[in-house]
Amino acid sequence: MVNDETHRYLQFTCPSCKRRVRAHQPDPSKLPRFFPFCSERCKLVDLGAWLDADYRIPSRPEEDSDPPIDQAEPHQ
Numbered sequence: 275m276v277n278d279e280t281h282r283y284l285q286f287t288c289p290s291c292k293r294r295v296r297a298h299q300p301d302p303s304k305l306p307r308f309f310p311f312c313s314e315r316c317k318l319v320d321l322g323a324w325l326d327a328d329y330r331i332p333s334r335p336e337e338d339s340d341p342p343i344d345q346a347e348p349h350q
């Protein structure tokens with residue numbers, strides 16, 4: 275017998291755009307990547323609202339001068 279419970283969905287409302295989101299949720303122990311937001315964009319928008327005065331999301335991604343995060347720093 276095939277059990278339909280393998281098709282799990284998580285429903286939530288994106289706090290940024292107020293859209294109802296239904297995410298496929300095969301593993302209940304994991305949350306969607308941008309939970310509780312529907313997308314990275316909404317996550318960033320909400321973050322921008324929090325830090326409105328100090329932080330603005332650039333309209334165009336110009337990240338040519340990305341500083342390398344992965345520097346060879348010895349941690350001991």
Ligand SMILES: [Zn+2]
Nearest residue numbers: 288291312316
């Ligand atoms: Zn959203």
